[in-house]
Amino acid sequence: MSRIGLPHIVIIEDEPVTRATLTSYLDSNGYRVTEAASAPKAEEILARDPADLLLIDVNLEGKDGLQITREQRAQSEIGIILISGRTDDIDRIVGLEMGADDYVCKPFNRRELLARIKNLLRRTTALRHLSRTVFRFAGFTFDINTRRLTRADGEAVRLTRAEYEVLAQLVRHPAAVQSREKLVTCITHRQESPEPRTVDVLVRRLRKKLEDDPKAPQIITTSHGEGYIFTGRLE
Amino acid sequence: MSRIGLPHIVIIEDEPVTRATLTSYLDSNGYRVTEAASAPKAEEILARDPADLLLIDVNLEGKDGLQITREQRAQSEIGIILISGRTDDIDRIVGLEMGADDYVCKPFNRRELLARIKNLLRRTTALRHLSRTVFRFAGFTFDINTRRLTRADGEAVRLTRAEYEVLAQLVRHPAAVQSREKLVTCITHRQESPEPRTVDVLVRRLRKKLEDDPKAPQIITTSHGEGYIFTGRLE
DNA sequence: TTCATTATGTTAAAATTTGTTAACTACAGA
DNA sequence: TCTGTAGTTAACAAATTTTAACATAATGAA
Known part of the structure; x- marks a missing residue:
């Protein structure tokens, strides 16, 4: 099955099981998904295959999700959803103020995440198409x-x-x-x-x-x- | 008082205290806010003064928040954030699948709501800058x-x-x-x-x-x- | 290929903007 | 009026941008 033309989502998550689950769920819902276990890996992927949306675990080893969010937001309008195991208000606020479009706490409902992804992609792709020349x-x-x-x-x-x-x-x-x-x-x-x-x-x-x-x-x-x-x- | 050039937010909420609190908070953070106690009132406001974002309580008397969301989404790409007293997964999913950009449960953190509003407006108002203020x-x-x-x-x-x-x-x-x-x-x-x-x-x-x-x-x-x-x- | 030309990138000094401080002045309550 | 608090002002220090000169890389023609 051709995957070209499908929205491209990059998942940055170091926990293999969560990563695989998410990937297969999104894949079966019509998205082209690429997995990255760390920030450097993700940057490598993004450099040669730009994404429409990033799904980032906040608590990564090394460069964490917040740092990635800040860096990406500084250079692009890509959609960003943070995923975290912590439900703390402050964590959420910091993530959102950093420019993440959404912040979802584990354990999350897959269907809810899917709805949020869909809505966000509608926003980001609409912006692209509106571009004048x-x-x-x-x-x-x-x-x-x-x-x-x-x-x-x-x-x-x-x-x-x-x-x-x-x-x-x-x-x-x-x-x-x-x-x-x-x-x-x-x-x-x-x-x-x-x-x-x-x-x-x-x-x-x-x-x-x-x-x-x-x-x-x-x-x-x-x-x-x-x-x-x-x-x-x-x- | 002139508020030209500021993003316009319409709050649809039948509970006067919540409504007033939200209004004053958003107002002091640089938004132009209009209050509506019900769906008909909101439609009247929107007809003569289009909004950039709707903040809607789900559980309204009469036409409820979900219905407003569906109707608005059918005719425009306006930003919509639903606010609800219920934390039920299903409610949230329905709201999001209806096309709401976000769904916030009471009691919510004001600063978090502000961050979400700001991020959403960044998405929806990218083209508004073309107008002169x-x-x-x-x-x-x-x-x-x-x-x-x-x-x-x-x-x-x-x-x-x-x-x-x-x-x-x-x-x-x-x-x-x-x-x-x-x-x-x-x-x-x-x-x-x-x-x-x-x-x-x-x-x-x-x-x-x-x-x-x-x-x-x-x-x-x-x-x-x-x-x-x-x-x-x-x- | 070589050479000339143009484009790109780097760097440091000059200029500007921003932020801090302290002395001075104005205000409001006793 | 006195007195403490708050605002104004000027001078200065720190940070940032502009500018110009130059080094390197890329391009194209001979």
Whole structure:
């Protein structure tokens, strides 16, 4: 049976029995499931086969679920559900404030988990499909598909690949802060990323091409201590 | 009181105390909240002022929470969180399978609910940023999305990130006292907050940029022992 | 292949933003 | 008015970003 096109779920759980049970249950409900016993293993999998949703056990050996959540959330909008043996309020709150979409306590009802997964996937995949491909702002026309940026006078502005990736990420999330961490992973889709400071340089080069006055940027704004924001007016 | 630009949450709950508590908590956390005691009342509200998220008590008199969920989900992708006094697995599963994004059991932790709301809104409002949210006062134009502040003569006033955050919080809650504690949490989105005194300095810097006579502030007023208030006249 | 050109990444100094502190001033209650 | 508390101000320290110069890697043409 072909698994291509099915939503891809990665389970990060070091307890083999729970892992296998979950996998087979989700698999039989129409999802493509990949298992990872630890954080490094999961990162390896995600690097070559991006997931739609992560199911993470909070209490992992080594890098724990909360840490994974923070790192993933910094660089993507992937759906994250935490699973924990502890029912403590504080644990749950910390997980959710870290950006996990949901927090489920063991022992959990499989059918409930399935419903939660389904609802969350509806949200995350809807977002993906809503993505536009042509954006207009400040006289520029930016086509994400053809990678072309055109000035008001019709003149094409040449963007390098890295510049394109950064601009695309920013434009796709108008008025939302994009961390350097998130932006570097847009530049290289590989595992080892360059210095986050590299983003500063790319932004500078973009500003030179986009802004009337690069010293007082209007389109790509700095959010001190946080990252960069697209603040152009989209038409 | 103007609350333009804030996410709009509608609470549907027939128990007055729970309703009021929730409303004031969410309101003080930067949301625009409308209360409805019943389904018909809620529909009336939604018809003239669409919401970003519904907080629905399951056990309502008349049309209950599950029914509202089904109807709303049939016609929109609005975020829905169900609240229930019953902790039964089956109730929860039915609610979730009906399309509710989340199901919270009483007694719930407010902070947890807030985290869940925040995460869900992040999913549902990703596109809302395209709209403009502009405030006008004392000749200034302040656009929350593009982070731009413009003087009466059209000259742009540069705001640093922290200054922007403070001004945005004040403007969103005109004529309401904002405590230093509230304002510092606006400045830093990270865990550890700076000294509340930092706010004083930011307000001073804002006054220098906004006020005709910073010694006799008209727009950002001090409330001795309490905090600061936006007292500009919004147009 | 080699060379020239362009793109990408790194680094350090300069500039800016943010946060802290302390002296000073204003306020409110006794 | 006195007195303790709270707010303003300025100067400074710490953190972060910008800028420019340069090193390395990738690309394309001869």
